[in-house]
Amino acid sequence: MAMMPAAQAAGPISAKRYVATPQQSQWEMVVNTPLECQLVHPIPNYGDAVFSSRASKKINLDFELKMRRPMGKTANVSLISMPPPWRPGENAERVDQLHFYQQFDGYVGGQAAWGLLSELENGRYPTFSYSDWQSRNQRVEVSLSAVTFQSKYNVFSDCISNLLPYSFEDIAFTILHYDRKSVQLNKASQKRLGQIAEYIRHNADIDLVLVSTYTDSSLSKSESQTLSDRRAEELRKYFKELGLPEDRIQVQGYGRRRPVADNASPVGSDKNRRVVISLGRTQV
Secondary structure, X not given: OOOOOHHHHHOOOEEEEEOOOOOOOOOEEEEEOOOEEEEEEEEOOOEEEEEEEEXXXXXXXXXXXXXXXXXXXXXXXXXXXXXXXXXXXXXXXXXXXXEEOOXXXXXXXXXXXXXXXXXXXOOOEEEEEEEEXXXXXXXXXXXXXXXXXXXXXXXXXXXXXXXOOOOXXXXXXXXXXXXXXXXXXXXXXXXXXXXXXXXXXXXXXXXXXXXXXXXXXXXXXXXXXXXXXXXXXXXXXXXXXXXXXXXXXXXXXXXOOXXXXXXXXXXXXXXXXXXXXXXXXXXX
């Protein structure tokens, strides 16, 4: 008895495609702030395609294919650039090979994520193609539609260009310095304090500011404590004027206690005339 070829035994491979029709296709800016930009494209019966970029020292981009049906196992995924239905003469092009993991949403970062935006801007349909974990004879194809993309992409690009050039982690713990015997921070520290203030204005999640002020030993113990307390109170007023509730602002003047350098040298004294600012935020 002749044996059936393996390819025939497995049966023909079919494809189940998820894509928004031109009438369904939507791109929406759901977050547009100096802290975060987020562009979302709903894919009917599948989930959402989400591009996001966050305030940071470096320009960044993340993409997530948020699936309503989690994968049952890790899948090898082909990323293909498909021509739109109204340009049938164009060929599909393989862009990348990815891995999606059952415990995570489909994630693409860095240059590959920028590549997705480029394909969409060119009017093409980036498509994720993988074997259905429930049926090896069926492939799943998930496409991002370029319809209505360009206008929202322009808004997304403007948002990215206006992101703050620092993240929460960059300012969560900051050491600033004072001019000698002054309650005013030096110019570099004033600029840094301005960055902290700008971040706080845009982030309602900041719920705690801890301020600790220190002096050098050029004054007496009591004078140092008085100066330290004055500096602490100036910063309390500063953060209160930013809109933070007073009970979320904790300040403490330590005078000339806890030096971090030798007060016998000018450089050491400069280091000891400092304020340490720590920020806390609501964990989402």
